[in-house]
Amino acid sequence: MKVVLLERVEGRGGLGDVVTVKDGFARNYLLPRQKALRATAANLKVFEAQRAEIEARNQKAKESAGKAGEALDGASYVMIRQAGETGQLYGSVTGRDVADVVNAEGGKIDRSMVVLDKPLKTLGLHPVKVRLHAEVAVTINVNIARSQDEADRQARGENVIASQFEEDRLADEQAAQDMLEGGAGQQEGDFGEQ
Structure with a gap:
């Protein structure tokens, strides 16, 4: 289906471009969200008549998104989740979870704005x-940890999982050393002579 774009659509084109897209994409996404019009002769005339207004509206939306983005860009958010010893989460963090934590701390984003290639x-x-x-796109940092203390350590740059394995290794070495120095299995004194 041929459509005329009313705003920039990633991978398709910019405002005013006439592009061919799949019918389902146009009917289910572009047309209901007013991102495009069917490229009929009547719609093209309407678009050209309103082009300046549409461009001004798009520029205003871009500027307001840019101002909101300045506050969000580089911000860090902490999410406390349960995880196994290897750092694997019991579940995952999705776009909805990220949007919820940003909104809880005063930001205003929808889950559809969060771009995750795969869940965290x-x-x-x-x-x-x-x-x-x-x-307008910004990058935020999501700090996923098992506790606030762990989140603080990760924020300082510490690899919590590696340090946990190191602590466990040192504890095991200490226990083995204790056993060699007189721990289990060794008896001192005159127990056998009677």
């Missing part, structure tokens, strides 16, 4: 792209 499934610091407008 491990502990650590994760950069997440947020698309506030077709032409």
Whole structure:
């Protein structure tokens, strides 16, 4: 189906471009969200008559998204989740979870603005792209941890999982050393002579 775009659509074109898209994409996404019009002769005339107004409205939306993006860009958010010893989450963090934590701390984004290629499934610091407008995107940092203390350690740059394994290794070495120095199985004194 041929459509005329009313705003920039990533991978398709910019405002005013006449592009061919799949029928389902046009009917289910572009047309209901007023991102495009069918490219009929009547609609093209209407678009050309209103082009200046549409461009001004798009520019105003871009500027307001840019102002909102300045507050969000580079911001860090902490999410406390349960995870196994290897840092694998019991579940995952999705776009909805990221939007909820940003909105809880005063931001205003929809879950559809969060761009995740795949859900986040491990502990650590994760950069997440947020698309506030077709032409405005910012990056926020999501710190996923098991506790606030762990989140603070991760924020300082410590690899919590590696340090946990190191602590466990040192504890095991200490226990083995204790056993060698007189722990289990060794007896001192005159027990056998009677």
